[in-house]
Amino acid sequence: MDTKDLGFDSKLIHAGMFDDQFGSATVPIYQTSTFKFKNADHGAACFAGESDGYIYTRLNNPTIDSLEKLVAALENGYRGIATSSGMGAVNTIYSAFLKQGDHMVSTAAVYGPSRVVMEKHYSKFGIESTYVNTSDPENIRKAIRKNTRMLYIETPANPTMDITDLEEVVKIAREHKLITVADNTFCSPYLQKPIDYGFDIVFHSITKFLNGHADIVGGVIVSRDKPLDELMRPVMINLGCNMDPHQAYMVIRGLKTLSVRIDRSQENAMHIAQFLEGHPKVKWVKYPGLVSHPQYVLARKQMDGPGAMISFEMKDGLCAGKTLMDRVKLCILAVSLGGVETLIQHPASMTHSKMDKESRERSGITDGLVRFSVGIENVEDIISDLDQAMKCI
Ligand SMILES: *Cc1c(COP(=O)(O)O)cnc(C)c1O
Numbered sequence: 213m214d215t216k217d218l219g220f221d222s223k224l225i226h227a228g229m230f231d232d233q234f235g236s237a238t239v240p241i242y243q244t245s246t247f248k249f250k251n252a253d254h255g256a257a258c259f260a261g262e263s264d265g266y267i268y269t270r271l272n273n274p275t276i277d278s279l280e281k282l283v284a285a286l287e288n289g290y291r292g293i294a295t296s297s298g299m300g301a302v303n304t305i306y307s308a309f310l311k312q313g314d315h316m317v318s319t320a321a322v323y324g325p326s327r328v329v330m331e332k333h334y335s336k337f338g339i340e341s342t343y344v345n346t347s348d349p350e351n352i353r354k355a356i357r358k359n360t361r362m363l364y365i366e367t368p369a370n371p372t373m374d375i376t377d378l379e380e381v382v383k384i385a386r387e388h389k390l391i392t393v394a395d396n397t398f399c400s401p402y403l404q405k406p407i408d409y410g411f412d413i414v415f416h417s418i419t420k421f422l423n424g425h426a427d428i429v430g431g432v433i434v435s436r437d438k439p440l441d442e443l444m445r446p447v448m449i450n451l452g453c454n455m456d457p458h459q460a461y462m463v464i465r466g467l468k469t470l471s472v473r474i475d476r477s478q479e480n481a482m483h484i485a486q487f488l489e490g491h492p493k494v495k496w497v498k499y500p501g502l503v504s505h506p507q508y509v510l511a512r513k514q515m516d517g518p519g520a521m522i523s524f525e526m527k528d529g530l531c532a533g534k535t536l537m538d539r540v541k542l543c544i545l546a547v548s549l550g551g552v553e554t555l556i557q558h559p560a561s562m563t564h565s566k567m568d569k570e571s572r573e574r575s576g577i578t579d580g581l582v583r584f585s586v587g588i589e590n591v592e593d594i595i596s597d598l599d600q601a602m603k604c605i
Pocket residue numbers: 297298299300323326366370395397398416417418419420429430431
């Protein structure tokens with residue numbers, strides 16, 4: 213069945229599906245490392261790409277194919293490449309498009325490891341990078357050099373919730389013939405489709421909203437056309453950051469409810485953001501759904517909803533943030549995001565505690581900053597949990 217003209221929710225259920233010999237209603241798990249060839253000629257044809265038979269699971273597998281087609285349909289892209297983790301996707305992209313002497317411009321508040329691997333590892337191969345606040349496109353213009361090849365953005369950024377104007381930055385990238393890459397993990401294609409704005413490559417940590425149930429780690433890359441896909445696929449295969457069939461099955465299952473999960477969690481997030489904004493112990497709240505967000509208008513333009521991620525700052529800094537973590541009962545004290553359960557995290561005392569205060573604050577991580585990933589519980593229960601924990605401060 214051609215799912216191209218179906219609505220987004222229908223694609224979640226039907227895109228990427230295929231008919232197997234038993235008429236399975238869901239995608240089966242092909243838990244096999246390798247596939248039988250019919251004969252030597254068939255084996256040769258598979259390797260030559262003249263037959264679309266399967267060869268070996270690191271290269272391709274029916275369950276993984278199905279997930280790749282599904283996510284590509286959701287992002288309005290050509291094809292997906294599933295990876296072992298979100299970082300597997302990041303490394304496939306960097307390795308495929310950057311070579312010695314090249315330069316990349318990226319969002320300053322990008323997901324930490326995406327920057328660490330570039331600065332610590334790719335720098336050894338002579339690849340340079342500059343990190344700027346991409347929510348002001350002028351900063352990108354100023355950072356572009358003769359050897360710049362890639363513009364890599366994350367929007368909304370983490371944990372600043374700064375938004376980058378997709379349409380505007382694609383224009384700049386095209387003037388300089390740069391490959392454009394968007395980390396769409398925070399939004400999922402339900403809320404934002406960078407390829408529709410002209411981006412070349414979109415990727416996700418599937419671990420977050422796409423899978424949505426905090427039970428697997430994975431990634432996926434979607435490219436806008438065939439040549440980009442063909443350039444990246446062998447890199448993923450040769451780096452060995454392929455997905456596993458069982459992992460792919462879990463994500464296909466989780467994805468079916470993406471829109472209903474996000475509808476509920478962002479409805480909850482809006483109530484919680486308003487509650488926090490009115491709370492005397494909270495200094496500020498950053499949530500794209502609040503009129504107080506400095507880029508509220510841009511968020512409404514390029515996102516189909518404000519999402520489920522909230523950042524807020526406790527008035528009494530480090531100590532207040534830490535106390536809040538120790539007092540919540542329903543909200544789970546954990547990193548990661550995008551699942552059905554509400555997660556809370558205090559970067560200054562947890563993920564970024566080893567960083568000195570000055571460099572922490574330069575990347576937007578102030579002492580009282582709390583990062584909140586809103587789940588689908590009853591919103592009154594989340595608010596009353598926050599309320600009781602705030603009373604202890
Ligand atoms: C989690 C995350 C990643 C990395 O994904 P893993 O699946 O943990 O490897 C990349 N980008 C963003 C925005 C993330 O939240």
